[in-house]
Amino acid sequence: MSGPSDRSTELLDLADRVVERSRSGEQLEVVVGRDVTTEVRAYEGAIESLTSAVSHGVGVRVIDEGRVGFASVGSHDPVLIDEALAAARDNASFATHDEHAGVAEPDGVSPPDLQLADPALLELPTDRKIELALELEDAVRAADARIVGLESADYSDGISEAAIVTTGGIREVGYETGASLVAFALAGDGSETTTGFGWSVGRGADGLDPQSAGADAARRAVRMIGSTKPASQRTTVVFTPYVTAQFLEILASTFSGEAVLKGRSLFADRLGEQVAPAEVTLVDDPTDPTAFTATRMDGEGLACRPNVLLSEGVVNGFVHNSWSARRMGEASTANAVRAGYASTPGVGCHAVRLVPGSLDHAAVLAHADAGVVVHEVIGLHSGVNPVSGDFSTGAEGRRLSGGQLGEPLREFTIASTLQKMLGQVVLVGGDVEALPMSATGVSLVVEDVSVSGA
């Protein structure tokens, strides 16, 4: 197998060959991707499924006289790439002229020095991957007598390479690897079934811990046995780190410069205003090596950098790709995001985190004293509107009284608005948890949230 550097050169060469064909007055941006993935699902001590795959593709964005056209193809076949270039050019001819459209201008910022790949993963034998999935399943089943089964126990890994070349002088290539173990456990006492999941993630397989991932899944499932529906009330809620991370992912979307420009951001007119207590400092920092979604460059090939969204509760700024920056008369913050080669660069955050406080989880619970601790939420896509701020999700958790965890609770909702919740944050915990998400977890205590139950 050739090493990653040779392979990455191949991708750059492929992108170069398309960009070389730009016509006078036309800007081209070419993204070339290649992913190699393996997934192993274990069930009852055997391999339920094993998937191994290589996928690759090319995305071509054309900006001709301020008009944008895009086309993608899931192949590196030169004939199909030609077709994509022709389709992107044709598409551009139907778009409206936009003086701010264009590829990103290189800004001289050096990419952060991040080690995002574990070369050992390339050489990891399939048998070891199978072993890890089987160990994960065993760990769940062995953790507690009340485990009645598993929905899934998966090992998966990926080697992902992407190159971007533009007529504007961008020429970058990135190479990342990742491996994970994820288990969904089922627990029960004969009369009900409860669920819980656990995970372990890393750049390679070496650091993966099937025992702790399996034990976590089992613990999360078992703790919900005997749960009841709480009474409707307004109370203090404690978001556990995983729930906070989901909240932050939604909150971060309201800091998109595109949302601000297009009148879809809650904070559009609130730059410099206090919208949260001084405990709340929210940062998008893809240069943080501990962030799961740390990355060297954005979707337009600019070097990533940290951006402060909320500084001690004050709206500090918005994030931009090159289009929203030009239209706002500012510089790009390197926040172009794209979902692979088949998508155009939008605006979004890469890796958000709250600057943590100092209390550990037990001290956070003691500080919150009484209310509801939220372990999991469902229905974020159907019950949260980041434009209006209306927030309502299904939830599972535990009662909190006298700073101690009480009985398990389920089949209830929590509701407020994003604006109000930010204002009612009373504590950011110090119990930072790295998660396989684009936000880092930490406990968060929010007052006066509506719990709807019986």
Place this chain on the structure above:
Amino acid sequence: MIEEAVIQRALGAALTTGGEFAEIFAEDRLSSSAFFDDGRVEELSSGRTRGVGVRVVVGESTGFAHTADLSEPGLIAAAQAAASAARGGGGGVTAVALDRHDVAAPNSVKTAPEDVAKGTKVGLLTRADEAARAVGGAITQVSARYADSRRRILVANSDGLLTGDDQVKTLFSVGCVASGDTGMQTGRESVGHTVGFELFDQVTIEDLARRAADRALLKLSARPAPSGTMPVVIGHGGGGVLFHEACGHGLEADLVAKGASVFAGRVGEQVASPLVTLIDDGTMPTEWGCFAIDDEGRPAQRNVLIEDGVLVDYLWDGLRARKEGRPSSGNGRRQSYQHLPMVRMTNTYLANGQDDPAAILADTPTGVYVKELGGGQVNTATGDFVFGMTEAYLIEDGALGDPIREGNLIGNGPEVLEMIDALGNDFSMGSPGTCGKDGQGVPVGDGTPTLRVPSLTIGGTAA
């Protein structure tokens, strides 16, 4: 897409390590979309993906590999990779004789999307923008999206099956933002069918855009939703999401087999109110979840899941059905050639009842009327599910009262199904949906007549 002799040799290669079953799934997908936002045709996009997924089953294990290389060496390499992932005891040379068997599509396509000029498609977008903005000055932002796709698939397997399908879909959606003293609110409408450009012979873009704008405006004056349990009347059409979440997923045989469903072991039992007859039907012409064959080559079927409240059967794909020694129900679907098929819904709906929908409302002194739902989620093991309300009203003295703001409703599937106490005679299908499961999205439809659940929890903030 691929020569028959090449498919035969690839299936042979897939069986060399002792596989009991091998399958070739080839897909060629063309898509195009146009997006309008902020007063501009922002972008037109075209996409093409084509490739092959090879599956080999040995005992309880499945090996799967996929490739975008459609040449014979590419196919053989993928077949060998899938075979090495699923190693059995035997092996050797297996010859597969293929028998081509085509299935008629639920409906024909009149105007293929690729035969329509891009300018014509773009013209729809500006019409939507103008109509939405004309609703009032409080409409401060409008986006519109046109999208079409043509997905040609070929399925061949070691049972000798060789079949294919050509699936054309067209979608249009409009999203509006309204702004006022109370902040911003959004309204969205979408229409999508398994048809070509003739979709727009039946759909008036301006009506769709005005409905989206009206919904955003309405919510500017909406009150906070109530918090707590109360009677809920769910309007016909989009209310079908309730059943997709409350029991549809729980009836998928893969989840049932693992004990991850509250409906496991309950076939033949009364699991719902006698008013409930629930059907999953992949043959419904032009609906968003219809097809000629599923992604395992099985013809689409109409499957009665619950009849008069009694659980009749689960939904099956080929793998689970083989293990149980029964036929698949035509519900083996996958997002693309890069994915393994799983048990999935198609068009899931509740059959009509007897009640006059106006009478159901008049007979409900207080509660909430949900006119439009906006998706949901379920934990199939506990049965707890949520669904979002994107247009809803308070019910006061049996009549519609003030509109309320967005939020989720939460309930438990088996409990809610048993409680349903009124069912209208105004069945209709709802908006096109994308159902997510295990990281894969597939197009689905749902529908329902007006119905009432005497007690559901509304996740609002008003005491």
